Amino acid sequence: MTAVFCSPLRYTQGPNVTRRIWSEMEILGLGGPALIVTSPQPRRLLEATWQTAFNEAHMGFQVHLFAGECTDAEVNAIASAVRAAGSATIIGAGGGKTLDAARAAAADLQLPFVACPTIASTDAPCSAVAIIYDASGVFVRARILPRNPALVLVDTQIIAQAPVRTLIAGMGDALSTMFEAKACVRSGALNVRGGSCTLAAMAMAELCYRTLLADGAQALADARANRVTPALERIIEANTLLSGLGFESAGLAAAHGVHNGLTAVPGSHAFMHGEKVAFGVLTQLMLEEADEATVDEVLQFCQSVGLPTTLREIGCAELSGTMLAAVAARATTPGELIHNEPFTVTAAMVEAAILAADARGRGFARKN
Secondary structure, three states: OOEOOOOOOEEEEEOOHHHHHHHHHHHOOOOOOEEEEEOHHHHHHHHHHHHHHHHHOOOOEEEEEOOOOOOHHHHHHHHHHHHHHOOOEEEEEEOHHHHHHHHHHHHHHOOOEEEEEOOOOOOOOOOOEEEEEOOOOOEEEEEEOOOOOOEEEEEHHHHOOOOHHHHHHHHHHHHHHHHHHHHHHHHOOOOOOOOEOOHHHHHHHHHHHHHHHHHHHHHHHHHHOOOOOHHHHHHHHHHHHHHHHHHHHHOOOHHHHHHHHHOOOHHHHHOOHHHHHHHHHHHHHHHOOOOHHHHHHHHHHHHHHOOOOOOHHHOOOOOOHHHHHHHHHHHOOOOOHHHHOOOOOOHHHHHHHHHHHHHHHHHHHHHO
């Protein structure tokens, strides 16, 4: 079987690296003018820096405000804005949905894409995957794009000012990386790029998990104080680079499949991707009949950083039997990620695993 490993051309992380955006682009031969896809808050924080960096380089840029949901309509709107502006490079600055919409438009127009995450809430920035939702926030499909970003520019000074909930959610997304990678290796499932897992991808997935356990709680404390510290830098790297390369080049499985199923529950829409993925990790462990020590280690980590471990904590406290069946049916549709597990997964098994995960989470909270 052919192994495939993918990554951005360049990854740059550190405090105030937005000031270097033009020099980082120039190294890669990226030109202007640029269209920056962003939201009001990142624009407020970064527009003065963009103006200084691009004016010094005599490179023009325009800003397109993201509509708030990564839909096909928003991707088309960005593409139209690029055509109108004559842009040569598309830059996404914001959270995962902003980046996904911008990267999808760049792929449609065959233009280079620069990812500038302003929160460390998902492992999306380094990937060539765009998650498409409908206007109400329900998962529609994952678009696998031809190219990874040309540049991922991670300004840790900006991320340190973001709501701490976003960092916690990023740790939830990163938490799944090793467990899903191992499931794919055991089953022989192909990774997101259509190849088998490399040693490098598995090593990154395992390092991601070890970094979360070692630095997660301290990084959270530092983020609450808006301090850029070595622990916070390592967690931002784990959430963004290690998890990003790990999931794309090793593969996804039940944790993300359960997340996709949970998007069918309206109450879950107020919760972030990584928060639901964290509960998906527990559900995957129940499906796999993981050993008690592993389950307790994951529960202890989640508790230490405030990740959800029960249905109530992801807006699903009143999950009816009908809705639970809908979640399980959505999670097990043909071609879903959950079928990368090393055994046949049925909707009935998912229903039972969700309830078991919820019971374990509630029981652990009572004991601790």
